[in-house]
Amino acid sequence: MNLVELAMSGWYSRSISTAVRLGIPDLIADRPRKLDELAAVLDVDPAMLRGLLRMLVSAGVVVRDGEAFALREDFAELRSDHPRTMRNVFTLFAETYDDAWAGLGHTVRTGESGYEHVFGVPLYVHLERDADAARVFDAAMAELARPVAAEFVRHHDFSGLSTVVDVGGGSGALLREVLGANPHLSGVVADRGTVCRRGAEDLRRSGDQDLIARLSFAPSDFFADLPAGSDRYLLKNVLFDWSDADRVRILRTIADAMTRPAARLLVLEPLAHHEEDWSSLTRAVFCGSDVPVLDEHRLRALLDEAGFDVLSTARLESTQHTLLECGVRRS
Ligand SMILES: C[S@@+](CC[C@H](N)C(=O)[O-])C[C@H]1O[C@@H](n2cnc3c(N)ncnc32)[C@H](O)[C@@H]1O
Incomplete structure (x- = not known):
């Protein structure tokens, strides 16, 4: 991480906890979903959701494939149904x-x-x-x-x-x-x-x-x-x-x-x-x-x-x- 990335590291962790609270890891764990579909399911502002998802891509938690976004397997513990879920530890x-x-x-x-x-x-x-x-x-x-x-x-x-x-x-x-x-x-x-x-x-x-x-x-x-x-x-x-x-x-x-x-x-x-x-x-x-x-x-x-x-x-x-x-x- 360079100096600016270090300074922004708190923004990354807040972005991930916000995504967890919205239930995004659960929605994109099994299959990639397009921005519009996610925005409709979550009832959130699509442009802001795009920004949040890009932040998650930048943090390495989410991968982007064209217009679709998916949770990276390494971060499956953010899912609520994972047997070793850590979603609340992360949020806390x-x-x-x-x-x-x-x-x-x-x-x-x-x-x-x-x-x-x-x-x-x-x-x-x-x-x-x-x-x-x-x-x-x-x-x-x-x-x-x-x-x-x-x-x-x-x-x-x-x-x-x-x-x-x-x-x-x-x-x-x-x-x-x-x-x-x-x-x-x-x-x-x-x-x-x-x-x-x-x-x-x-x-x-x-x-x-x-x-x-x-x-x-x-x-x-x-x-x-x-x-x-x-x-x-x-x-x-x-x-x-x-x-x-x-x-x-x-x-x-x-x-x-x-x-x-x-x-x-x-x-x-x-x-x-x-x-x-x-x-x-x-x-x-x-x-x-x-x-x-x-x-x-x-x-x-x-x-x-x-x-x-x-x-x-x-x-x-x-x-x-x-x-x-x-x-x-x-x-
Ligand atoms: C760090 S947590 C550990 C919880 C649990 N033992 C565990 O390992 O997951 C400490 C616990 O002590 C409880 N606690 C704090 N003050 C207490 C008090 N005065 N009487 C009883 N429990 C208390 C908290 O509510 C909390 O559940």
Whole structure:
């Protein structure tokens, strides 16, 4: 990329997320379509659509054949029906997260969260106020969770157990995979009230009666109170968002809920294995510089402080995630 192309890279990503929101990848994935046909189906201004499609051609996402446009196979994950769709991840990164990066200068100057500087409130408060951004966020988390969940269920033996709580489990992607592989289990997603309402509504609309009978959503605040008495507590991609003090508070709330002697906490985090130059900066833009990058050494110290013993660790193949199985120290 030359200097001008680099300067315009945000325009490319916005063009792609706009196309995703319009449903263009779905329309041109199986067969090329002509501009007029697309404009009629989408009910948009044909001249502006031509410009957008040319931008996508220039980005290498779409190929043009005469008057027709088609999605390049390399970008099939922008389709909504792709088994590994990343359309919401793309939209989240290109829109809400990119907006937050407008606060980068503030973060570099002060160490404070650029996200909060731009939106006036932290991430999860902002998501309470912006239903569209929140839906995209939940769906993006589910898209990112699916491959990790598939690897996780191959790793952990749930036989002989009956209940699992996923703390901060979002729309339930991880639990769907766990319950799918373990028909004897029931699961509860413990997340913010609005996330639970959306998750429960999506589950009801799915019409999957077996899953509806075994998966439920419990509006919770993981700083205060969680469903108690379960066999397993899952905690995936939660701790890395918070300061060390908040991480310990979350872990202590979980420990309080683990009333069964054989209960286990299964932490799944994309632990840093070496300090990458930019990972602490991205963390600071989203959360502020008092949220340190999480590596295994730090996580073990926090678990210890919250009263957990680490019983085993495993790196989940073909993912960035490490699994730590923990029990509450009872002395
Ligand atoms: C980064 S997302 C991870 C979601 C999911 N565990 C996954 O890996 O896909 C963090 C989750 O924590 C939830 N969360 C944030 N604050 C919370 C709180 N105070 N109580 C419960 N859940 C909370 C968010 O709503 C979100 O679903």
